[in-house]
Amino acid sequence: MGSAKAGTDHHIHQRVSAIALIFLVPWFLFSVIRASQAGFAGAQSWVAQPWNAILLILTFGAAFYHMRLGMQVVIEDYIHKSGMKGALLIMNTFACVILFAVTALSVLNIWISAGA
Amino acid sequence: MSSGDRTDPRPLSPHLQVWRFHLTMHASIMHRITGSALYFGSALIAAWIFALTLSPQADGDAPSFFWLIEMVITSIPGQIILVLWAAAVLFHLANGIRHLLWDGPRIGFDPKTASTWSAFNFLFAVFGAIGLWAAASFI
Numbered sequence: 001m002g003s004a005k006a007g008t009d010h011h012i013h014q015r016v017s018a019i020a021l022i023f024l025v026p027w028f029l030f031s032v033i034r035a036s037q038a039g040f041a042g043a044q045s046w047v048a049q050p051w052n053a054i055l056l057i058l059t060f061g062a063a064f065y066h067m068r069l070g071m072q073v074v075i076e077d078y079i080h081k082s083g084m085k086g087a088l089l090i091m092n093t094f095a096c097v098i099l100f101a102v103t104a105l106s107v108l109n110i111w112i113s114a115g116a
Numbered sequence: 117m118s119s120g121d122r123t124d125p126r127p128l129s130p131h132l133q134v135w136r137f138h139l140t141m142h143a144s145i146m147h148r149i150t151g152s153a154l155y156f157g158s159a160l161i162a163a164w165i166f167a168l169t170l171s172p173q174a175d176g177d178a179p180s181f182f183w184l185i186e187m188v189i190t191s192i193p194g195q196i197i198l199v200l201w202a203a204a205v206l207f208h209l210a211n212g213i214r215h216l217l218w219d220g221p222r223i224g225f226d227p228k229t230a231s232t233w234s235a236f237n238f239l240f241a242v243f244g245a246i247g248l249w250a251a252a253s254f255i
Contacts, residue, residue: 015219018212026208029202032161033252035190036198040182043170056165067158070151105160109169 009068017066024059048114053107060103068096142229143234147211150204157201164189199249206248207241 035046046052071092079085135141167185187192214233217223223231 029251069157098164103165106165106169
C-alpha cells in the first residue's frame with residue numbers, strides 16, 4: 001500500500017487530473033455559485049441541461065480522483081502507525097468513491113427525470 | 117530522565133519555527149490546507165447535488181433535506197461560505213498551475229519570481245472569488 005513502486009504513476013495521475021481540472025473548475029465555480037442562488041427549480045434545470053450534466057460528471061470524476069490522490073499523500077506524510085495509516089488510506093478511497101457515486105448518480109437522476 | 121540535557125548530540129531536523137517567514141513557504145502550506153479543506157468541503161457540494169434529486173417541500177410537509185440545504189446555501193452565511201470555498205478553490209488552482217509549470221517546463225524557480233507569484237496567488241484567490249460571486253450574482 002502507499003507509494004511503493006507506484007510513486008511515478010501517482011505523480012502522473014495527480015497532474016493529469018490537475019490539467020483536466022484547470023479547464024473544468026472555472027466553469028464549475030461560476031455555475032455552482034449561480035445555480036445556488038437560483039432556488040430549487042433553477043438549480044435543477046441547470047443540472048438537467050445535457051452539457052451541464054456531462055461537464056458536472058467530468059468535474060466530479062476528475063476532482064474526486066485528484067482528491068483521493070492528494071489526501072493519500074497527506075496521510076502518508078503525517079500518519080506513521082501502519083495500522084492507522086492503512087485504515088485511513090482505505091477510508092480515503094471509500095470516501096472519494098462514495099462521493100463520486102452520489103454526485104454522478106444524482107446528476108444522472110436529475111438529467112433523466114427532466115427528459116421524461 | 118531529565119529533559120534539560122540532551123545525551124544524543126545528533127542535530128535535529130530544522131522545523132517550521134526556525135524558518136524565517138517567507139511567501140513561498142506560506143503558499144506551499146496554504147496549498148495543502150486548501151486542498152484538505154476542499155476535501156471536506158466537497159461533501160457539502162455533494163449534499164447539495166443530492167438534495168436536488170429530491171422533491172421540493174409541499175406546504176405543510178415537515179422540513180425536507182432539500183429545504184434545509186437550500187436555506188443554508190441561500191442565506192448570507194451560506195453565501196459567505198460559498199465565497200470562501202471559491203477562494204480556496206482558486207488559490208489551489210493558481211498554485212496548482214504553478215506546480216505544473218515547475219514540473220513541466222521548469223519555470224518560475226528563481227526567488228523573486230516565486231515570491232511574486234505566491235503573492236499573486238493569494239490576491240487572485242480573494243479578488244477572483246469576490247469577482248466570480250459578483251459576476252454570477254449580477255450578470
